[in-house]
Amino acid sequence: MNSEAGTCAFAADFAKSLKPGDCVALSGELGAGKSVFARALMRALGVSDEAMPSPTFSLIQEYAGNGCKIAHMDWYRLESAEEIEMLGVYEYFQPPWITIIEWPERAPSLLADTVVEVRLENVDDFPDVRLISLADDV
Numbered sequence: 001m002n003s004e005a006g007t008c009a010f011a012a013d014f015a016k017s018l019k020p021g022d023c024v025a026l027s028g029e030l031g032a033g034k035s036v037f038a039r040a041l042m043r044a045l046g047v048s049d050e051a052m053p054s055p056t057f058s059l060i061q062e063y064a065g066n067g068c069k070i071a072h073m074d075w076y077r078l079e080s081a082e083e084i085e086m087l088g089v090y091e092y093f094q095p096p097w098i099t100i101i102e103w104p105e106r107a108p109s110l111l112a113d114t115v116v117e118v119r120l121e122n123v124d125d126f127p128d129v130r131l132i133s134l135a136d137d138v
């Protein structure tokens with residue numbers, strides 16, 4: 001995507017493919033745009049901007065969307081799979097929840113069976129460009 005707006009438009013389109021029970025794993029380095037993507041996704045799923053704190057420091061934020069609930073997680077500060085498991089994440093991997101996880105690589109073993117991986121990558125010399133790739137069941 002050539003701009004933040006492009007990433008947001010892509011996320012909004014991608015949101016149409018999601019249903020309750022789905023888990024979206026957002027990978028990419030610091031500042032790649034995971035939170036930008038997550039917010040655009042949640043907006044498209046019916047969460048208002050006012051409901052989304054900015055920035056968010058919590059490990060799990062819960063939101064009400066259109067016909068679903070949304071759990072936005074950021075595992076960056078977590079060290080181990082056990083620590084994440086203690087948060088009770090499995091509860092979120094089923095309807096009515098749609099789960100969006102930043103830094104899923106902190107505990108890949110905990111991810112739901114049906115996970116869609118979204119990877120955001122920076123491109124050298126083009127600060128506003130991101131490569132976005134999708135993969136099912138990583």
Ligand SMILES: Nc1ncnc2c1ncn2[C@@H]1O[C@H](COP(=O)(O)OP(=O)(O)OP(=O)(O)O)[C@@H](O)[C@H]1O
Pocket residue numbers: 001002003004005006007028029030031032033034035036037076102127128129130
């Ligand atoms: N094409 C683009 N898509 C997304 N974000 C972009 C793009 N171009 C520039 N940006 C900028 O990149 C930054 C992305 O920040 P963001 O907080 O979403 O990253 P992050 O991957 O969540 O980082 P962290 O790992 O620290 O949580 C924002 O400042 C945004 O404006």
Ligand SMILES: [Mg+2]
Pocket residue numbers: 034035036074102
């Ligand atoms: Mg982030």
